[in-house]
Amino acid sequence: MSATATSTSDVALYALRLGDDALILAQRLGEWSSMAPELEEDIALTNIALDLLGQARFLLTLAGELEGSGRDEDELAFGRGEREFYNCLLVEQPNVDFAHTIARQLLFSTYQLALYEPLTGSADSGLAGIAAKAVKEVAYHRDHAVKWSLRLGDGTAASHSRMQDAIERLWPYTHELFESDELVERLAVGGVAVNPAGLCDSWGQFIGATLGEATVTVPETSWRPSGGRRGEHTEAFGHMLAEMQWLHRSHPGASW
Amino acid sequence: MYGLPEERNRSQPAEPEDTALRDSFEATIAADERIEPRDWMPDEYRTTLVRQIAQHAHSEIIGMQPEGNWITRAPSLQRKAILMAKVQDEAGHGMYLYSAAETLGVSRDQLVELLLAGKQKYSSIFNYPTLSWADMGAIGWLVDGAAIMNQIPLTRCSYGPYARAMVRVCKEESFHQRQGFEILHTLSHGTGAQHEMAQDAVNRWWWPSLMMFGPPDDESPHTAQSMAWKIKRFTNDELRQRFVDICVPQAAVLELTLPDPDLRLDEPTGNYRYGEIDWEEFKRVLKGDGPCNRQRLEHRTRAHEEGRWVREAAAAYAAKRARAEERLAA
Numbered sequence: 221m222s223a224t225a226t227s228t229s230d231v232a233l234y235a236l237r238l239g240d241d242a243l244i245l246a247q248r249l250g251e252w253s254s255m256a257p258e259l260e261e262d263i264a265l266t267n268i269a270l271d272l273l274g275q276a277r278f279l280l281t282l283a284g285e286l287e288g289s290g291r292d293e294d295e296l297a298f299g300r301g302e303r304e305f306y307n308c309l310l311v312e313q314p315n316v317d318f319a320h321t322i323a324r325q326l327l328f329s330t331y332q333l334a335l336y337e338p339l340t341g342s343a344d345s346g347l348a349g350i351a352a353k354a355v356k357e358v359a360y361h362r363d364h365a366v367k368w369s370l371r372l373g374d375g376t377a378a379s380h381s382r383m384q385d386a387i388e389r390l391w392p393y394t395h396e397l398f399e400s401d402e403l404v405e406r407l408a409v410g411g412v413a414v415n416p417a418g419l420c421d422s423w424g425q426f427i428g429a430t431l432g433e434a435t436v437t438v439p440e441t442s443w444r445p446s447g448g449r450r451g452e453h454t455e456a457f458g459h460m461l462a463e464m465q466w467l468h469r470s471h472p473g474a475s476w
Numbered sequence: 477m478y479g480l481p482e483e484r485n486r487s488q489p490a491e492p493e494d495t496a497l498r499d500s501f502e503a504t505i506a507a508d509e510r511i512e513p514r515d516w517m518p519d520e521y522r523t524t525l526v527r528q529i530a531q532h533a534h535s536e537i538i539g540m541q542p543e544g545n546w547i548t549r550a551p552s553l554q555r556k557a558i559l560m561a562k563v564q565d566e567a568g569h570g571m572y573l574y575s576a577a578e579t580l581g582v583s584r585d586q587l588v589e590l591l592l593a594g595k596q597k598y599s600s601i602f603n604y605p606t607l608s609w610a611d612m613g614a615i616g617w618l619v620d621g622a623a624i625m626n627q628i629p630l631t632r633c634s635y636g637p638y639a640r641a642m643v644r645v646c647k648e649e650s651f652h653q654r655q656g657f658e659i660l661h662t663l664s665h666g667t668g669a670q671h672e673m674a675q676d677a678v679n680r681w682w683w684p685s686l687m688m689f690g691p692p693d694d695e696s697p698h699t700a701q702s703m704a705w706k707i708k709r710f711t712n713d714e715l716r717q718r719f720v721d722i723c724v725p726q727a728a729v730l731e732l733t734l735p736d737p738d739l740r741l742d743e744p745t746g747n748y749r750y751g752e753i754d755w756e757e758f759k760r761v762l763k764g765d766g767p768c769n770r771q772r773l774e775h776r777t778r779a780h781e782e783g784r785w786v787r788e789a790a791a792a793y794a795a796k797r798a799r800a801e802e803r804l805a806a
């Protein structure tokens with residue numbers, strides 16, 4: 221616990237970042253419905269999407285409560301514009317193919333697990349509670365992604381090259397995950413947030429070992445795209461939001 | 477590998493009829509007991525079941541598409557979660573049913589090939605498009621509702637694995653029906669535009685739902701035999717009537733109209749009489765000329781083809797691991 225009072229609007233914004241990560245990834249995974257390579261995977265990807273959507277609903281609700289302006293989960297999900305979403309760029313990346321989807325899952329769930337484990341001890345009891353429930357789910361997500369990364373990376377020549385491509389294409393977006401800023405630093409001092417900068421090493425070790433076993437090479441990249449935490453997204457993101465929000469927005473004030 | 481029952485018949489000379497086996501099969505049916513995979517059964521019984529279970533399994537899988545069409549656009553997070561869970565249930569139903577079919581000596585892969593080749597059917601209801609969010613309500617209320625009506629008697633079907641699969645399926649179907657009813661109820665009692673959306677959806681889904689029970693009894697060639705074998709417990713028209721009788725009062729609660737000017741209560745029987753079903757439309761859609769037949773099959777084919785390299789990778793990886801373990805053991 222900190223000596224200085226933590227500002228609730230800081231915590232609200234932090235909850236929004238975490239919630240947006242989960243919401244946007246759930247939305248992407250939802251696009252797989254009825255398109256997965258086999259029935260078992262249709263079910264597994266939906267399970268993961270449902271877990272993430274559940275996390276998002278808790279986090280957005282918490283953010284709305286802390287804000288105190290009466291916005292609920294739906295107003296936050298459907299009423300905000302592109303520049304008011306604070307998810308990382310990695311989760312908004314298009315599905316492309318099963319290899320990209322698995323690579324995105326591996327990179328993100330490893331990060332999310334590393335983040336949520338210490339977050340279970342957050343000084344904010346709301347965040348701590350959500351993290352405690354999510355940790356079990358995310359451990360399964362990572363396990364699922366690891367299994368498929370091995371199968372694809374060390375399966376056939378075709379699957380190997382797809383998995384290698386996917387990792388190369390998504391790798392640049394991983395740098396942003398470990399960026400810190402004033403908000404996170406303030407909240408970390410208060411014991412509310414986890415500073416992601418400190419998670420980079422263990423994340424790198426886990427990913428390196430998994431990809432090594434999958435015979436996939438970790439790329440070197442100088443390009444470090446970033447901006448999600450400030451509401452600056454990739455072009456594909458606006459299209460995705462338009463699809464997600466259109467119906468809700470075309471009936472202002474309606475209940476569903 | 478197993479052949480399809482029909483193929484097996486062709487490739488093997490017919491065995492001399494073993495009357496003791498047939499008697500025991502008939503006695504099991506007569507006693508209302510279950511036939512299990514290892515029991516002897518007439519080839520026609522097996523063929524009928526394979527056809528019916530496969531068609532049922534395919535319907536679950538193809539049925540994911542019309543509702544999957546709205547997952548990314550669901551108007552609230554709660555609705556999105558419910559819809560995702562529902563579509564996921566349907567994938568699960570497909571899996572149980574393919575497993576039930578496998579106990580009859582056909583593999584899931586073989587059945588999927590037959591579906592994609594257009595040699596096995598799925599329920600025609602899924603050849604209609606989902607044009608608005610209210611269709612999620614109408615499908616749950618009417619399509620899942622009709623499915624329940626068809627499936628509850630199947631929990632007492634004479635073939636054990638099919639009956640047991642249906643017990644699991646029916647539990648989930650009632651949740652599907654309820655969530656559909658709730659969607660429509662909310663829309664009907666919401667804004668004017670929402671009410672209109674709900675009414676439009678019911679107008680489009682009502683008649684196709686009645687067709688889900690199949691052709692009228694006098695044009696249903698398999699019904700008599702299926703009923704004798706206790707695969708089927710009620711005729712198409714009986715189930716259809718029961719469905720109409722349940723829906724009419726529910727429509728009143730929804731404050732929505734069923735699009736049938738001839739619908740009226742027949743006092744002496746307590747049944748609702750309904751207008752004539754357009755069986756020409758039914759035949760047209762069954763034959764392949766419904767609004768979405770091509771699209772549904774193309775979508776499934778695409779998913780199957782695009783997933784091939786993934787399935788091959790999983791198989792290759794498993795084989796590598798097995799070889800590595802053998803080397804370790806040696």
Ligand SMILES: [Fe+2]
Pocket residue numbers: 536565566569645649
């Ligand atoms: Fe189902």
Ligand SMILES: [Fe+2]
Pocket residue numbers: 566620623648649652
């Ligand atoms: Fe259903």
